[in-house]
Amino acid sequence: MLKRTPLFEAHQKLGGRLVEFGGWEMPVQYTSIMDEHLVVRKAAGIFDISHMGEVVVNGAGAEEFLNRTLTNDIRKLAAGQGQYTLMCNEHGGVIDDLYAYRLTAMEYLLIVNASRIEADVAWLQGRLGSFPDPRSVMLRNASDQMAAVAVQGPRVAEFINQCFPGASVAGTGVAQVSDLKKNEVAKFAFSGKAIWISRTGYTGEDGFEVVSPAEVIMAIWDKVMAVGHQHCLQPAGLGARDTLRTEVCYPLYGHELDEQTTPIEAGLGFFVASDKGDFVGRGVLADQKAHGTGKKCVAFKMTDRSAPPRPHYAIWNTGPGAGPMGEVTSGTQSPSLGIGIGMGYVKPESAKPQTPVEIEIRGKRASAVVVSKPIYRKPG
Amino acid sequence: MSNIPSDLKYAKSHEWARAQGDTATVGITDHAQHELTDVVFVELPDVGRQLKAGEACAVVESVKTASDIYSPVSGQVVEINKAVADNPALVNGEPYAGGWFYKVKLSQPAELDQLMTPAQYEAEISGG
Numbered sequence: 001m002l003k004r005t006p007l008f009e010a011h012q013k014l015g016g017r018l019v020e021f022g023g024w025e026m027p028v029q030y031t032s033i034m035d036e037h038l039v040v041r042k043a044a045g046i047f048d049i050s051h052m053g054e055v056v057v058n059g060a061g062a063e064e065f066l067n068r069t070l071t072n073d074i075r076k077l078a079a080g081q082g083q084y085t086l087m088c089n090e091h092g093g094v095i096d097d098l099y100a101y102r103l104t105a106m107e108y109l110l111i112v113n114a115s116r117i118e119a120d121v122a123w124l125q126g127r128l129g130s131f132p133d134p135r136s137v138m139l140r141n142a143s144d145q146m147a148a149v150a151v152q153g154p155r156v157a158e159f160i161n162q163c164f165p166g167a168s169v170a171g172t173g174v175a176q177v178s179d180l181k182k183n184e185v186a187k188f189a190f191s192g193k194a195i196w197i198s199r200t201g202y203t204g205e206d207g208f209e210v211v212s213p214a215e216v217i218m219a220i221w222d223k224v225m226a227v228g229h230q231h232c233l234q235p236a237g238l239g240a241r242d243t244l245r246t247e248v249c250y251p252l253y254g255h256e257l258d259e260q261t262t263p264i265e266a267g268l269g270f271f272v273a274s275d276k277g278d279f280v281g282r283g284v285l286a287d288q289k290a291h292g293t294g295k296k297c298v299a300f301k302m303t304d305r306s307a308p309p310r311p312h313y314a315i316w317n318t319g320p321g322a323g324p325m326g327e328v329t330s331g332t333q334s335p336s337l338g339i340g341i342g343m344g345y346v347k348p349e350s351a352k353p354q355t356p357v358e359i360e361i362r363g364k365r366a367s368a369v370v371v372s373k374p375i376y377r378k379p380g
Numbered sequence: 381m382s383n384i385p386s387d388l389k390y391a392k393s394h395e396w397a398r399a400q401g402d403t404a405t406v407g408i409t410d411h412a413q414h415e416l417t418d419v420v421f422v423e424l425p426d427v428g429r430q431l432k433a434g435e436a437c438a439v440v441e442s443v444k445t446a447s448d449i450y451s452p453v454s455g456q457v458v459e460i461n462k463a464v465a466d467n468p469a470l471v472n473g474e475p476y477a478g479g480w481f482y483k484v485k486l487s488q489p490a491e492l493d494q495l496m497t498p499a500q501y502e503a504e505i506s507g508g
Contacts, residue, residue, distance in 0.1 A: 010425060028444065029417065032418050033417065033418060033442075033443040033444065034417075034418040034443065222413055239443060297457075305421075305465075305466075306421070307421045307423060307439065307446065308420055308421060308439050308441055308443070310446070324472040332443055333420035333421065333441075333443055335443070362423075362439070
């Protein structure tokens with residue numbers, strides 16, 4: 001039996017095409033992936049992200065506990081700020097990538113991948129068991145009680161305040177939602193309930209993510225849909241979510257990241273703090289930062305019209321002795337660029353932008369080129 | 381409601397065939413293009429290739445999936461639709477006209493009688 005978010009009926013009413021995603025029944029598209037992708041780039045889209053996980057970590061020891069368990073430096077966060085970070089095992093392999101928000105001085109909210117909720121909570125609990133002062137940290141998996149939507153696109157700032165009027169009551173102090181800066185988060189009241197809104201997203205566009213108690217998310221969805229309509233807001237599904245994030249080279253767990261891949265290999269060294277003291281995986285990651293890795297995640301673009309590159313297609317280098325050297329991890333036809341694009345792992349010597357490579361598509365090799373990230377950049 | 385022209389024959393795998401003398405034109409149905417949504421690439425068989433009815437002979441790619449196309453009839457490919465290679469969206473917009481895939485010189489014209497009539501295909505896609 002697949003799990004359903006509290007917004008399931010909304011997807012049915014809208015005629016969303018429902019598919020299985022990590023044990024959940026989710027809309028892959030409502031009209032077409034292309035249309036939904038383009039409307040997010042040009043105007044606004046709303047995504048149900050209630051399947052994602054919410055883990056609350058609070059207490060006097062929360063900051064230290066998290067800093068020893070996550071790769072980024074959580075001490076950098078003031079109350080009302082969030083950061084992208086990763087959680088690694090002792091070999092530097094990624095258990096999950098996530099966003100960590102400091103809501104108040106001692107309360108943190110972790111937003112984790114839907115497919116990794118159980119693995120993450122088990123890992124965190126195990127880590128807490130060996131923390132010097134476990135009673136100074138409270139850990140709670142709030143995923144079943146909470147829900148979320150992402151509202152993304154250049155026009156969202158025009159109407160978000162109308163959806164959630166008023167000043168923030170905790171986190172970053174703002175007179176209105178649209179005053180939040182990138183990565184800031186604040187608490188607002190909605191229908192008498194506390195909701196948290198962050199200026200974050202997974203599309204490469206401006207936007208906000210709203211986390212609320214499960215029982216008000218439908219009212220939130222309806223409000224945003226009603227208000228956003230005049231600003232060309234459309235509902236957008238997981239298909240568009242995937243093409244949008246691929247265009248800007250955001251990793252997806254299970255594709256660019258897994259337990260056998262480190263953040264350094266994935267090109268995410270920026271989010272691995274070298275100078276904050278010990279954390280799980282520190283030694284391996286420091287070593288890789290200093291001496292390099294056996295594989296590197298690159299972005300690529302097809303150079304001619306071809307079938308789209310897809311996950312698991314082989315990537316070949318070119319020239320004498322050419323052979324398969326890695327695999328595509330994410331790939332699609334780019335709706336914004338009209339050409340095949342993707343990410344994948346290659347040998348370090350083939351990782352420089354402008355390196356020609358080939359993607360093996362159904363037994364034939366099509367030419368492509370390594371490009372710098374992101375593949376798609378907003379014009380102007 | 382799916383468009384099912386009355387002058388065509390249909391395969392269970394959602395290809396259509398239009399007989400014209402000793403050749404047939406092949407494409408995919410309105411139902412198929414609607415299921416796929418945005419077609420981004422079509423890989424067509426080479427001209428001159430000999431096809432057997434039921435053989436996988438082309439590939440249609442949408443954003444999310446690649447689908448095999450099975451030739452509803454046997455024969456030699458005599459023409460392919462370059463327009464669809466340049467503009468895959470034709471498959472969505474004109475599945476029975478500009479979005480055609482290839483033409484074959486029929487080697488077994490009687491195969492056309494084995495294909496579904498419009499009424500049979502309609503029943504098929506309605507889950508009947």
